[in-house]
Amino acid sequence: MPTPTTGLRALKKQQTRENISNQATRLFLERGFDNVTIADVAAAAQVAKMTVTNYFPRKEDLALDMHDVFVQQLATTVREREPGESALGALRRAYLTAVAAHDPVIGFSGPQFARMIADSPALVARLREFHDDREKALAAALTEATGAVPDDITPRVAAIQLAGVHRLLFEETMRRTLDGQHNDDIAQAITRDAGIAFDALAPALAGYAIRR
Incomplete structure (x- = not known):
């Protein structure tokens, strides 16, 4: 069991990480992602530059501080x-x-944050990596769920389709956000689009990976 000392140490690390992330987000939104350096973030958070890179090895992850949740989201659901x-x-x-909750993980980020991402090629590329990693994690979960052998490509085929729909809906949510649409209106439109997208997959996947 963790001792009070280790518990306090973990809490301190979490607080430091959150402070760095919050200060970085504030600066990125004020100046634009590409105009802020790691040194700027360190100064704002009142920590050493090395401390920032210890928590966030890639600058992009200071802005997209949701990698693990995003990547594992679909696999966890399965x-x-x-x-x-x-x-x-x-x-x-x-x-x-998630749509009903206006969950930021599926794209309900707000216009200012969405614009920050769209204006930075580095963030757009990093977000693409998030989607790719999520597809791989989903394929692994489907392999486990169905007991597929390693050379069976069926879980990967299913993952490409399922993750692809989520990627499309994410991009559509971002597009509508950048167009200035209100979250309630976006949610209504995305709910309709999701119905179309998931219905299109039903003929092939409605009976796949059913939990016994």
Whole structure:
């Protein structure tokens, strides 16, 4: 069990990480991502430059401080699906819940943050890596869920389709955000689009990876 000392140390690290992330986000929104240096972030957070890079080895991750949650989101949903529920059914249910909550992880980031990303080629490229990593994590979860052998490409085919729909919906949410649409209007439109997208996958995947 953790001792009070280790608990306090972990809390201090978490607070330091959050402070760095918050200060970085503030600066990026004020000046633009490409116009802020690691040294600027360190000065604003009142820590050493090395401390910033210890917590965030890549500058892009200071702005996109959600890598683990984003990458594991679909895989976690599949692993936690209900008995009798397919991977497609679980992902559809979880996605619509996230839309109703205006979840930032699926693209409800607000216009200022969305513009910051869109204006930075480095952030656009890093976000593309997030999507690629998420697809791979989903493929691994589907392989585990179905007991597929290593050379069976079926889980990867399914992951490409399922993650591809989520990527498309994310991009559409960002596009509408950049167009200045209100979150409630975006949610209504994205709910409709999600229905179209998930319905299109149903003929192939409605019976795939059903939890016994």
